Amino acid sequence: MKHYLSLKDIDSLPEWVAEARKLKTNPKAHKQLGDGKTICLLFFNNSLRTRLSTQKAAMNLGMDVMVMNFGNEGWQLEYEDGAIMDQGKSEHIKEAAKVVSQFCDIVAIRAFASLTDKEKDEAEVVLNGFIRHASIPVVNMESSVGHPLQALADAITLEEHKTKTKLKVVLSWAPHPKALPHAVANSFIEMMQLQDAEFVITHPKGYELSPEITKGTKIEYDQKKACENADFIYVKNWSSYTDYGKVLNENKLWMMTAEKLDKAKFMHCLPVRRNVVVEDAVLDSGQSLVIEQANNRTYAAQVVLKKLLEHN
Template sequence: MAVSITRRPTPRPTLKGRSFLTTGEFTREELSEILDLAIQYKTLGHGRPLRGKSIALVFFNPSLRTRASMEIAIHRLGGHAVVLDVGKGMWTLEYREGVVMDGDRSEHIKEAARVLSRYVAAIGVRSFPALRSFEEERQDPILRSFARHSSVPIINLESAMFHPLQALADVMTIRETFGLVDQRRVVLCWAYHPKPLPMAVPNSFALIAAQFGMNLTIACPPEYELDPELMEMVRAHAQRNGGRVRVLHDRREACRGAEIIYAKSWGSRHYYGRWEEEQAVRERYRDWIVDEALMRATQRGYFMHCLPVRRNVVVTDAVLDSERSLVIQQAENRLHVQKAVLSMLL
């Protein structure tokens, strides 16, 4: 479905100079303006608002879509990307405060962030959790350390707890598909995976779905419910924006009548750091795969996933390759929302 723009959006001065760490730090109106600009960029093109500006992209972890789309977004907007792989071409970084640095980490984020701030207009940071301590990693220590010590905007390229750029691309895709996002019946469905994965994507999708007033159902085994503090925030946003949030442990019941199934695997916070124990629990749910039978329970629903995805583990070939699969559109939209975020913050 084509999305019309009734007015030509322009970057809001109030967004200039801000960091983009989670969507929860922005209002729905601000997020909507970012999406308006992203859709304009996708359909009408854009100028070169980053001309003469450099942006550092600091990667602690691997990436395909985020790395490629950010480099291309910066280039197309007239800027220059400086890509830094931690421990591979740059020093390993310490983030803990007051630590005696006599181990294998060569430089502290305090100096790295301050120095980069003298060179670039913004710093993008990608840092997955170590999956050892939930209480520590739920604080997003690496991302927040960059935010504390940098004097330029920090852009979250996926952290221990959040992936806001992916969430924006998800909502853009839903908006393109349906026109309106309010009251959309979406299911965030846990799926089996042989390894425990971070919670950043499900956290961010649940949050932004609530911010945009969707009717969100989270389908997961009892051991895999999301962080209660995060869910409290999600429910508050849903109430404020006219949406609804449910958590169900029966995935077929959850998917009945859904318009979208968003599949994603994540590790259990109850076994965080004790993954050998968690593996026995995880194996009980090998049948949590999105297949044609599950899709038939929906209201001609669409399938979404952030990628990368394991075929015939998380989702069957038949569903992933079907005309109801939106995964490639989601991935493309990463490019456009990132161009919009860069333009509005810088």
């Protein structure tokens, strides 16, 4: 069974990016492919872009779509094998995943990190529960550890906007009032590791990401130095990984500014806190690619669904 769980499920990133860009020129070209097929989007967390772009991608392919907010409209699931279910959880993932599989052809799942239990988050209990027990392809619409639809959209955006062969791309941490997951940063890093580019991560000390993910990638603690001569700067907040889920300090000086950006293009997955993560002058300039990144979410999802429909 082919799934789309992480960047590892992309056999050739250049080929997928090229196919997504082709779909973008004619989104309804494969409207027959999904005819009579149904996708179920299960949201364990809130969503705007992912909700609308994944629906749109499925409809572009002619699929029927069922959307369910699992928490509000359903109930809490149990993920532990052997649990005695006499508390708040009404159904085991074993049943839920098998049952949902019978009502659709593909299931897509959003389930954020708790940011309280690192081990559980890294075990990806929700996503892996579905993979283990479902009988249909599973799409990751952002899990504890990764957001591979976003990273694929980012790859499409990079390809569209690059003006030279050998790029310098920077991933810069930025301040944020709330503790945020590591998923977007992780998948962006994994995506960049598939690119032939100079890639640098910059963040304050204490915000080191999982060494398994960053291994082999340069980390530069001096943001200014990291950003020098960059072609693209991807900005994103994440909470501490070592002091798991904590906001260590506000580091307001890490906000992205027009001055630091210089001539680089600005990228962010959205939603973004203006004048906290990045100043207005950047977002309102022609150097910001954030709206185009969001647009490419549709074509990233569409190439993923197309491949799952073709190969399953």
